[in-house]
Amino acid sequence: KMTLDMLGIEARPLPLSHEAGFVPDPVAAADLIDEKVRAIVLVTPNNPTGAMYPAGVVGAFQKLCADRGIWLVVDETYRDFISKDMPPHRLFTSENWQETVISLYSFSKAYAIPGHRLGAIVAGEAVISQVGKILDCVQICPARAAQMALPWAIENLRQWRSGALETIQQRIGAFAETMRCADGWEIDQIGAYFAYVRHPFEGVASTQVAEALARQCGVLALPGGYFGPGQERHLRVAFANVGVEAIADLGQRFDALTAAAPFAGADVWRKKNEQA
Incomplete structure (x- = not known):
């Protein structure tokens, strides 16, 4: 949000309530979408509430975004700490998910190395090519040594x-x-x-x-x-x-x-x- 504020882009909040367990409502989100809206951002498991959004809720947001022609950005930094009793979302089973979904992930949290700031973006080729242009102009980059260690960690630290x-x-x-x-x-x-x-x-x-x-x-x-x-x-x-x-x-x-x-x-x- 701070970056959007600096760029003069409105970050429109989606009201949540403790009565609903701080789980967002796709119907309420639909009422906030106009011709200016380009994306909906969901953070699950959430920071600060800890709320884990059910697969059905995430799927409903995917359909909403696809119907309205906007992006669904899902920040899944804490994905590895979702309860085993909670089924994962099925965003990537959709035939045309690349046209709607952008997923953000953090290796830093999953492998307890937050200082190294290692993450991943899962999206369609067209989106990744544009993201690459931005990253090419950013002066901070994850250390090479940590990047080299990740392939081993993924296979051996399950x-x-x-x-x-x-x-x-x-x-x-x-x-x-x-x-x-x-x-x-x-x-x-x-x-x-x-x-x-x-x-x-x-x-x-x-x-x-x-x-x-x-x-x-x-x-x-x-x-x-x-x-x-x-x-x-x-x-x-x-x-x-x-x-x-x-x-x-x-x-x-x-x-x-x-x-x-x-x-x-x-x-x-x-x-x-x-x-x-």
Whole structure:
């Protein structure tokens, strides 16, 4: 979006809601398309929410884009960390997918080498030829050594990647379990690296909640407000590099902030009040 802003190109947001699990609605997207729209961008698994979009939803967006003559750009940076219980999308089984779909992928995340910034673009030949022109003018390039190592890694680290997925799933389960004791906090989405957590302090900015959580409870999280409008009730919690043992007491830390009620005049929503 920052690049588009600098180029004077409108990035039109597609509203999402926690009630829908932050999964985008193709019907709502269709209402935003006019003669100026050239592409729809989906990020799945999502950052910051962690939402993993069902194959049916992704397929519906593909059909929408094909019908309207625009591109579907699917950012699949965290694709290797999708739950095994969730079927993958079938974008590339379409006979004419090259006319609609552009897929973005990150080797950096899949092989835990984020500093090397290695990725891939899957698209039709016409698109790749144009992308090549842009890359030829960019002054930063992935290091050659890391590029040479990738073919070996793809063939020989499949078991390691499978183990990494299992570890992530364990951490997802541990985070969901520990947050059960956090009074007023709700996990609205969770998956891959992130959980998107709704805080209980009505009317308090997410930046204030994140600062209090860090200073008083020793937990670092990104404010939802950093990711766009309408996100002030949420925090993004990243757990991919935190062991299950360290995750186990997080719920108590979140709950301690609720009990401290650090924000003067704020209405605190609690689970027990909802049940009452």
